[in-house]
Amino acid sequence: MKLADRHRVAFGALARAPLRTAMLLLATAIGVAAVLVLTALGEAARVYIADEFQSLGTDLLVVMPGRTETSGAGAGMMSGATPRDITLDDARALLRSSAIATIAPLVVGESSVSVGSLERDVTIMGTTASYATIRHWTMASGEFLPDVDMDRESPVCVVGSTIGSELFRGEPPVGRWLRVGDRRCRVAGVLARQGISVMVDVDTVVMIPVAMAQSLFNSAGLFRVLIQARSRDVMPAAKRFVLATFRQRHHGEEDVTVITQDAVLQTFDGILGALTLALAGIAAISLLVAGVLIMNVMLVAVSQRTQEIGLLKALGARRSQVLALFLTEALYLALLGALAGVLAGFAGIWLLGNLYPAFTFRPPVWAVLGAVLLSMGCGMLFGILPARRAARLDPVAALARR
Amino acid sequence: MIVKVWPTVSPQSRSSPTPDAVAILRLEQLTRIFAVGDQFVRALDGVDLSIGTGEYISLMGPSGSGKSTLLNILGLLDRPTSGEYWLAGERTSTMNDDRLADTRQREIGFVFQFFHLIHRMTAVENVELPLMLAGVPMAERRARAHEVLRRMGLEARVDHRSNQLSGGERQRVAIARAVVMQPKILLADEPTGNLDSVSGGEVVKIVEALHDEGLTLVVVTHDQAIGSRAHRRLLMRDGKVVQDVSG
Ligand SMILES: Nc1ncnc2c1ncn2[C@@H]1O[C@H](COP(=O)(O)OP(=O)(O)OP(=O)(O)O)[C@@H](O)[C@H]1O
Ligand SMILES: [Mg+2]
Numbered sequence: 045m046k047l048a049d050r051h052r053v054a055f056g057a058l059a060r061a062p063l064r065t066a067m068l069l070l071a072t073a074i075g076v077a078a079v080l081v082l083t084a085l086g087e088a089a090r091v092y093i094a095d096e097f098q099s100l101g102t103d104l105l106v107v108m109p110g111r112t113e114t115s116g117a118g119a120g121m122m123s124g125a126t127p128r129d130i131t132l133d134d135a136r137a138l139l140r141s142s143a144i145a146t147i148a149p150l151v152v153g154e155s156s157v158s159v160g161s162l163e164r165d166v167t168i169m170g171t172t173a174s175y176a177t178i179r180h181w182t183m184a185s186g187e188f189l190p191d192v193d194m195d196r197e198s199p200v201c202v203v204g205s206t207i208g209s210e211l212f213r214g215e216p217p218v219g220r221w222l223r224v225g226d227r228r229c230r231v232a233g234v235l236a237r238q239g240i241s242v243m244v245d246v247d248t249v250v251m252i253p254v255a256m257a258q259s260l261f262n263s264a265g266l267f268r269v270l271i272q273a274r275s276r277d278v279m280p281a282a283k284r285f286v287l288a289t290f291r292q293r294h295h296g297e298e299d300v301t302v303i304t305q306d307a308v309l310q311t312f313d314g315i316l317g318a319l320t321l322a323l324a325g326i327a328a329i330s331l332l333v334a335g336v337l338i339m340n341v342m343l344v345a346v347s348q349r350t351q352e353i354g355l356l357k358a359l360g361a362r363r364s365q366v367l368a369l370f371l372t373e374a375l376y377l378a379l380l381g382a383l384a385g386v387l388a389g390f391a392g393i394w395l396l397g398n399l400y401p402a403f404t405f406r407p408p409v410w411a412v413l414g415a416v417l418l419s420m421g422c423g424m425l426f427g428i429l430p431a432r433r434a435a436r437l438d439p440v441a442a443l444a445r446r
Numbered sequence: 447m448i449v450k451v452w453p454t455v456s457p458q459s460r461s462s463p464t465p466d467a468v469a470i471l472r473l474e475q476l477t478r479i480f481a482v483g484d485q486f487v488r489a490l491d492g493v494d495l496s497i498g499t500g501e502y503i504s505l506m507g508p509s510g511s512g513k514s515t516l517l518n519i520l521g522l523l524d525r526p527t528s529g530e531y532w533l534a535g536e537r538t539s540t541m542n543d544d545r546l547a548d549t550r551q552r553e554i555g556f557v558f559q560f561f562h563l564i565h566r567m568t569a570v571e572n573v574e575l576p577l578m579l580a581g582v583p584m585a586e587r588r589a590r591a592h593e594v595l596r597r598m599g600l601e602a603r604v605d606h607r608s609n610q611l612s613g614g615e616r617q618r619v620a621i622a623r624a625v626v627m628q629p630k631i632l633l634a635d636e637p638t639g640n641l642d643s644v645s646g647g648e649v650v651k652i653v654e655a656l657h658d659e660g661l662t663l664v665v666v667t668h669d670q671a672i673g674s675r676a677h678r679r680l681l682m683r684d685g686k687v688v689q690d691v692s693g
Contacts, residue, residue, distance in 0.1 A: 049578045440523050
């Protein structure tokens with residue numbers, strides 16, 4: 045039997061049972077589309093986070109209190125013992141290294157902020173002028189915090205664009221005064237709008253000098269110290285220097301954690317990569333379900349077409365020919381279903397992209413290829429049982445079936 | 447009479463065949479036993495039979511006497527439980543599955559009581575099926591199928607599906623399908639059993655015309671009138687051939 049004929053017969057059989065064919069195509073398509081959409085989601089999350097961290101700069105080190113064995117995001121907060129505070133003096137000591145270009149101490153807390161009778165609870169970030177340099181932040185208007193000694197509590201602040209226009213009812217905030225807790229400060233500038241960056245909504249923060257934040261929250265300890273190395277190459281030297289400095293200042297104890305962009309990125313990458321895989325796995329299960337469905341429907345098809353199989357054998361069809369015919373049918377179902385699924389998947393991804401333009405939705409190539417191959421594999425695997433059953437039918441009994 | 451030394455088959459003569467022309471089928475002490483639960487049914491109980499090339503044979507007998515069982519074994523759709531069956535001088539018991547299928551394809555045409563057309567295919571596609579299985583290219587097999595259907599008087603029906611055909615037309619399509627590979631033997635199991643007498647008569651005429659061209663013909667029937675037209679009439683009872691009348 046010619047290959048083209050085998051395909052023609054298989055296709056004819058599928059075309060003549062449109063409902064059955066449509067159901068199977070749908071099942072397979074849903075599975076494949078699910079793989080594409082879910083992996084695209086996972087990838088979007090991964091790329092988004094990676095971009096976020098990339099925007100911080102790759103020459104950045106972050107010091108946080110507490111010792112941890114593993115490097116990575118948030119790891120410092122997981123250690124048990126209460127670590128010694130990182131003080132402003134500690135931070136200042138870091139500037140002695142030639143590997144370090146600049147540092148920015150950071151204190152974070154919540155406080156009420158008010159202008160007249162208008163009051164809001166906002167995130168307060170206490171830092172210095174170099175923070176804007178390190179984060180590459182730009183201003184919508186006015187200036188960032190003044191470049192003065194970090195001990196000084198100059199009564200100035202910088203507001204995020206949203207909180208600025210809320211508090212001042214749309215009037216220009218620069219030069220106006222606002223209340224942070226029990227303190228007053230003059231607005232030096234408004235941050236350019238940039239949305240959520242590294243989990244903080246920049247548009248709704250109020251930034252004040254680090255010393256003011258320390259007394260506002262009544263704590264000498266810093267939340268983080270951001271360090272910009274002079275170049276990527278001196279990052280290891282900078283890190284060694286930071287650790288040595290803290291060991292010396294903290295009586296020989298290495299009770300801080302220094303994380304680099306790479307480490308954070310790798311951790312997130314790892315977590316999100318695993319997430320994408322898990323999503324792909326979940327979607328793959330739906331493909332298996334589709335495979336089982338194909339098997340069941342093919343088994344029904346075999347029993348419905350028992351007479352036809354008996355006839356083919358009476359006409360001289362070999363077992364292998366009958367087997368090939370039914371396998372071709374199953375393969376067709378899988379292939380067409382996969383194609384439909386790829387189309388549907390990309391349509392869904394396009395839709396997601398329009399709904400959430402901030403994210404880049406793109407299914408990884410391995411997921412697309414994998415989904416198509418897996419569905420073909422399922423088609424074959426689950427097609428074999430019915431096809432073998434067909435091939436082994438006893439022609440006399442098959443023909444006698446009414 | 448059993449011939450021990452089997453002559454090789456020479457090209458069949460297309461002139462009027464004689465009963466003792468070169469034997470094409472030969473059965474020796476053939477039995478077929480079916481197991482039904484813990485019971486055994488002797489559907490064939492020691493059949494000795496020799497059929498010459500170009501013979502026209504009717505096979506009659508009461509229901510359950512083993513006619514279909516015998517025909518299925520002759521057509522290589524079933525294997526005997528014991529005994530030997532030679533087809534065109536070749537022992538069939540040593541053939542493997544593929545060989546049986548190939549032999550079936552080349553040598554044997556089947557016609558069934560219930561036609562067994564594939565409904566989703568047109569008449570000509572049904573007739574093309576054996577050619578397709580044999581790997582004959584599209585253009586050639588379409589031409590051959592058309593030619594055979596034309597000879598069955600069905601040129602106006604080639605593109606009809608089986609549900610658009612009458613019973614008689616369906617059986618003629620089935621006959622066309624059975625002979626399109628130009629087999630040597632045509633086995634028909636109650637080909638008129640599902641037809642009115644007029645259509646049945648047409649079907650008989652067609653298979654007899656095919657026999658006139660040299661086809662060896664074995665027809666199972668319950669119809670005395672049809673059975674008596676054969677040149678050799680076999681009567682079966684309880685799995686045995688109890689009567690074998692020629693002339
Ligand atoms: N697959 C089978 N399993 C069990 N018994 C069978 C099988 N096929 C046939 N038989 C039995 O073998 C015997 C002969 O059956 P067969 O079909 O050959 O009879 P038949 O002469 O063709 O009858 P009919 O005229 O009704 O078609 C019957 O008793 C039947 O019940
Ligand atoms: Mg019968």
